[in-house]
Amino acid sequence: MDADVTAEFRAWLDANWSAGLTVREWWRRLADSGWSFPQWPEEAGGRGESPRMARVARTELANRKLIGPPDGIAVTMLAPTLLQHASPAQQRELLPQIARGEIAACQLFSEPGAGSDLAGLRTSARPDGGDWVVNGQKVWSSLAHEADWGMLLARTDPEAPKHRGISYLLVPLAQPGVEVRPLRQMNGLTEFNEVFLTEARVPGDRLVGQLNDGWRVAQATLAAERSRVPSAVPAPPAGQRGGWLDRTVGEAAEALRTAASTATRMYSRSGRAARRLALQYDVWSDDVVRDNVVQLHILSEASRALMARLRASPFDGGASVAKLAAAALARRARDVDLDVLGPAGLLSGPDAALGGEVELMALSAHLVSIGGGTDEIQKNVLAERVLGLPRE
Numbered sequence: 001m002d003a004d005v006t007a008e009f010r011a012w013l014d015a016n017w018s019a020g021l022t023v024r025e026w027w028r029r030l031a032d033s034g035w036s037f038p039q040w041p042e043e044a045g046g047r048g049e050s051p052r053m054a055r056v057a058r059t060e061l062a063n064r065k066l067i068g069p070p071d072g073i074a075v076t077m078l079a080p081t082l083l084q085h086a087s088p089a090q091q092r093e094l095l096p097q098i099a100r101g102e103i104a105a106c107q108l109f110s111e112p113g114a115g116s117d118l119a120g121l122r123t124s125a126r127p128d129g130g131d132w133v134v135n136g137q138k139v140w141s142s143l144a145h146e147a148d149w150g151m152l153l154a155r156t157d158p159e160a161p162k163h164r165g166i167s168y169l170l171v172p173l174a175q176p177g178v179e180v181r182p183l184r185q186m187n188g189l190t191e192f193n194e195v196f197l198t199e200a201r202v203p204g205d206r207l208v209g210q211l212n213d214g215w216r217v218a219q220a221t222l223a224a225e226r227s228r229v230p231s232a233v234p235a236p237p238a239g240q241r242g243g244w245l246d247r248t249v250g251e252a253a254e255a256l257r258t259a260a261s262t263a264t265r266m267y268s269r270s271g272r273a274a275r276r277l278a279l280q281y282d283v284w285s286d287d288v289v290r291d292n293v294v295q296l297h298i299l300s301e302a303s304r305a306l307m308a309r310l311r312a313s314p315f316d317g318g319a320s321v322a323k324l325a326a327a328a329l330a331r332r333a334r335d336v337d338l339d340v341l342g343p344a345g346l347l348s349g350p351d352a353a354l355g356g357e358v359e360l361m362a363l364s365a366h367l368v369s370i371g372g373g374t375d376e377i378q379k380n381v382l383a384e385r386v387l388g389l390p391r392e
C-alpha cells in the first residue's frame with residue numbers, strides 16, 4: 001500500500017515538476033493534488049494519509065532537491081489550529097490558501113504586560129456592524145513585517161474571568177489600523193516586531209472557535225509552536241509579502257541551496273557540526289572536547305527521536321517536553337561550540353568563526369527557552385496539567 005502511494009507520488013512529480021514553473025504555480029499544483037500536506041484530511045485539501053506517508057513524500061522531494069511545499073507560521077501553527085477549531089466553512093476556505101502558500105501568518109499573542117501571564121492581555125475587540133474593531137498593542141511578534149494575517153488574541157468580554165473573555169481572531173495586517181514596527185535583536189537580526197492596532201477591522205467570519213473561547217483555541221497554536229520542527233525540505237517564504245510567489249522554482253531551488261534558512265542557521269547545530277568544528281580548530285584529540293561533542297550528539301539524537309515519537313503518537317504534555325528538550329539542546333550546542341573555539345569564540349563580525357555561524361547560534365540559543373512560553377512555564381504546565389501537582 002505504502003509502495004503504491006510512493007509510486008503514485010513519484011509519477012506525479014515526473015509529470016508536474018518543471019524548473020520553469022513559478023513558485024505560485026508549483027505550490028498550486030501540489031496543493032490541488034493534495035500532496036502539499038498529504039496528512040491533512042481530504043476535505044481540508046489533503047489526502048488523509050498517515051504522518052509516515054507524509055514523511056515519505058517529503059523525503060522524495062528532498063532526494064530530488066526540489067523545493068518543498070510552503071513552510072512557516074501559517075503552516076506550522078495556524079493550520080493545526082484551524083484543523084482543530086475552525087468551522088468546516090473556514091477550513092474549506094482558508095486551508096487551501098495556506099497549502100498554496102498564498103498566506104503568511106504571525107502570532108499576535110504577547111503584549112508588553114502579558115507574556116507568561118498571557119491571559120492578562122488587554123487588547124480589546126468590540127463588535128461593529130458584523131465586523132470586529134480592535135485596539136491594543138502586541139510585542140515580540142515574529143515575522144509580522146512579512147505576514148498577511150495575524151493570529152490575534154483579544155479581549156471580547158472585559159467582565160468575564162480573564163481566561164474566559166478572550167477570543168481568537170484572524171486580523172488582516174494590510175490595513176491602515178495596523179502598524180508594524182521592527183525590533184532589533186541582540187543576534188543582529190530583525191525578526192521581532194511591535195504591532196499597534198488602532199481601530200483595526202476584522203471581518204466577522206474571521207472568529208476562530210466560539211466567542212470568548214479563544215484561550216482554548218490558543219492552546220492548539222501554542223502546542224503546535226512548542227513541538228514544531230523545521231521542514232526537511234527547504235521552501236522560500238510564503239505569502240504576498242514574501243516576494244517569491246512569482247519567481248521560478250528553479251531560482252528558488254538555487255537560492256535555497258546556497259543559503260540555509262535563518263532558523264536552520266540559528267538552531268540546528270548538531271554533534272556532527274561540532275565535530276567538524278573541533279577538527280577544523282585542531283582540538284579533536286582533546287578528550288574533554290570529544291566527550292562534550294559525544295554528549296551533544298546523544299542529546300541531539302534523543303531530541304530527534306522524541307520529536308519523531310511525538311509526531312507519530314502525541315502524548316499528554318509532549319509539546320512542553322519537546323520544547324524543553326529543544327531549549328536544552330540549543331544551550332548545549334552553544335556551550336560545546338564555544339568551548340571548541342576557545343578565545344576565537346569571542347570574535348565577532350568578519351573575524352568570527354565560520355563566517356559568523358557560531359556567533360549567530362550562540363547569540364540565539366536562549367531564544368528557544370523563551371519563545372512559545374518559557375522553560376519555567378513549560379515546567380508549570382507539566383507539573384500542574386500532567387503530574388497533577390497543586391497549582392502555584
Ligand SMILES: Cc1cc2nc3c(=O)[nH]c(=O)nc-3n(C[C@H](O)[C@H](O)[C@H](O)COP(=O)(O)OP(=O)(O)OC[C@H]3O[C@@H](n4cnc5c(N)ncnc54)[C@H](O)[C@@H]3O)c2cc1C
Pocket residue numbers: 106107108109110111114115116117139140141142143367368370371372373374375376377380
Ligand atoms: C524567539 C521568540 C519568538 C517569539 N515570538 C513571538 C510571537 O511571534 N508572538 C508572540 O505573541 N510572542 C512571541 N514571543 C514572546 C514570548 O512568548 C514571550 O517572551 C514569553 O512568553 C515570555 O514572556 P515575557 O517576555 O513577557 O516574560 P515574562 O513573562 O515577564 O517572564 C520573565 C521571567 O519570569 C519567569 N516567570 C514568569 N512567570 C512565571 C511563573 N508563573 N512561574 C515561574 N517563572 C515565571 C519567566 O520564566 C521568565 O524567566 C517570542 C519570544 C521569543 C524569544
